[in-house]
Amino acid sequence: MDTPKSQKLEIIIPAFRGHSQNFMMVLDRISEEDALKRIEGRTNHIVWMVGNFLDMRYAMGNVLGIEEKFEFKEYFSEGKALDENFKYPTLKQLKDSFHKISPLVYQKLLEVSDEDLDKDFPMGMNIEFFPENVLNFVGMCIGREDYLCGQVGLMRRILGYEGMKYDFDENMKY
Template structure:
């Protein structure tokens, strides 16, 4: 897979992005839709919300980089909306489909983003940071959410995530 980047700062980001791209389908593999919505009587984010939130993050970064894509469940996640009680979230298959749609054009954008674009300030409510910092945060957050889903696998009695191809 192509890893030549327009900005040297993006090389490690692309490596992690590619890992997360392959990890998400693996970490949700085998979940029942019922278990994907299970919070185990806590206020924790369930697997469906975590998965949709990951897709939303990629869609938002794509939008900032000029790729106007929205996931099917955009209304449930836009403006960094947290998990909502008494809402049945879409299926994991729906989220995986949107993940597969947003990932290729976003990857291309991350490969071609320039230092000048990365230094540009992103001004959104309650946040001000460079595009580079925001993209870095997104990739960090992806690892965090995938790890949470991996923990849910064990808490709900599923086997550990298989990292192998």
């Protein structure tokens, strides 16, 4: 396993890589058509969930100094609600964005210093026990990714796909 410069990220590094693996495995064999289905008109569809996952990856990268912009941000930023009037990107387009940003964010996570992680990062939460800094924002992004992978996993089963297989790709280094 790669060793981060900051010991504060020793738990984040394996979580990030695990989420990258989960992202690919949970989407395995999901059709483009099924990725746009909603349950009883009440759920988000998989494309929205995947886009929100990517919005987290790009946001994490941006707070760490990466200037890459998520090309589909207008559909997903800040947990924007699903809008059935939008023509959302395809799963393939979103997977391509995932493979573009993920290695960059992973490298930044390995390189970031404690000093940079401790920098203030106002989120407007105003919760006494939650310092608003870069480290906690990264942690929030990791938590959101975990949640979204679980949501996609549930949708996968509801749509009649078999459960996610844990066939890790040892060659994916991010």
